[in-house]
Amino acid sequence: MKRIAILTGGGDAPGLNAVIRAVVKTAANQYNCEVMGVKDGFDGFLGDYGIFPLDQAAVRGILPRGGTILGSANRGNPFARKVIRSGREVVEDVSQKIKDNINDLKLDALIVVGGDGTLRIARELFPLGVPVIGVPKTIDNDIGGTECTFGFDTALNIATDALDRLHTTAEAHHRVMVLELMGRDAGFIALSAGMAGGADVILIPEIPFTMEYINEKIMNRTKRGTHFSIVAVAEGAKRQGGEIVVSRMGDEVYTPRLGGIGVRVADEITRLTKIESRVIILGHLQRGGSPTAFDRDLATRFGAAAVRLAASGGFGRMVALQQEKIVDISLDDALAIPKRVDINGDMVLSARGLGISFGDGPSY
Numbered sequence: 001m002k003r004i005a006i007l008t009g010g011g012d013a014p015g016l017n018a019v020i021r022a023v024v025k026t027a028a029n030q031y032n033c034e035v036m037g038v039k040d041g042f043d044g045f046l047g048d049y050g051i052f053p054l055d056q057a058a059v060r061g062i063l064p065r066g067g068t069i070l071g072s073a074n075r076g077n078p079f080a081r082k083v084i085r086s087g088r089e090v091v092e093d094v095s096q097k098i099k100d101n102i103n104d105l106k107l108d109a110l111i112v113v114g115g116d117g118t119l120r121i122a123r124e125l126f127p128l129g130v131p132v133i134g135v136p137k138t139i140d141n142d143i144g145g146t147e148c149t150f151g152f153d154t155a156l157n158i159a160t161d162a163l164d165r166l167h168t169t170a171e172a173h174h175r176v177m178v179l180e181l182m183g184r185d186a187g188f189i190a191l192s193a194g195m196a197g198g199a200d201v202i203l204i205p206e207i208p209f210t211m212e213y214i215n216e217k218i219m220n221r222t223k224r225g226t227h228f229s230i231v232a233v234a235e236g237a238k239r240q241g242g243e244i245v246v247s248r249m250g251d252e253v254y255t256p257r258l259g260g261i262g263v264r265v266a267d268e269i270t271r272l273t274k275i276e277s278r279v280i281i282l283g284h285l286q287r288g289g290s291p292t293a294f295d296r297d298l299a300t301r302f303g304a305a306a307v308r309l310a311a312s313g314g315f316g317r318m319v320a321l322q323q324e325k326i327v328d329i330s331l332d333d334a335l336a337i338p339k340r341v342d343i344n345g346d347m348v349l350s351a352r353g354l355g356i357s358f359g360d361g362p363s364y
Contacts, residue, residue, distance in 0.1 A: 001027075002033060003105070004034075004035055004110070004307070006113065007070060008068040010137070014287070014292070019137070019306075020062065020113075024054050026307040035054045038050060039052070040073045041074075045102065046098070051101075064296070078093070078097075080092075096128075109310035111303075111306045113137050118137075119143070126315065126331065135319055136150075137150060141186065144333070146320035147321045155287065159189055159232075160192075163179060170230060175275070176229045176273075179230070180234075183234045184258060187234045191234075202358055205244070205340075209240065213357060216363075217229070222275070233262050265279075320334065
């Protein structure tokens, strides 16, 4: 193994730089192997200056930094890329160009760090002969085959801190505070932060809700003399029989942009209970800043394991955390079934036992 490359795709997550650092240092120290950095996801293979050498000096001091020194792109699908031809916008498949550039660079492996979308691209490139290794990254924690993805713990801590801060102002003004959190189709951030931050109502995509039960919970608290409530709502939460709320529709290239459910829930609470409500959309604050110690550690272990997997020829596979050990599984297995909150699992049962409402029925 003489030369490998690494790219980071999809939405950024705290811990990406820790992976890059671990890949560079492990490749150099253990295998005397050169590492190339790919700028802005797969887009780096399509430009004239998208590939550059990464040595140990280049990764010095990046361990605690958020973001990614390589840049990222969550719209860089080489199998469906929007380009302008003869003044018209068309969608083209440029995957062959990606493969040709990888061959020209004489890469022994391409380490792809990303979430569900980026890893699906890697899986599609593998049958074309691209020697890919996957590293799971997402604050949503929704990739199958791994108990946790780096970035999740940092996002969870930021969301929990926000809920802690909202308690004081909610109590002071006798308001309902609705905090909208990221997670797309998985409710892990809202559920875990809601539990850790003492939310009274938690709304997640896996459990469709009705306003009737949300308002019942809030009014029962008021009757008992508690004149404020905290609602944690995942961006992908939806009413029973309803659809997710989006701020921008998707198409054959771009996925829909979720957002707006928090405003709707807050407006309905105010209208139906006559209690003043406020909504806070935490948004990209959950992605930013320095990664937690857990995320740094996990990302570093993933990066080092990815290099070892590449050296052993384990292409078409992804590193994963299982029972506190770093293992590897096929990309097919990792992407077969997206990970979702177990609605009959310990977390949900514990929340219900505490009297937290999921908006799907009476609560204690």
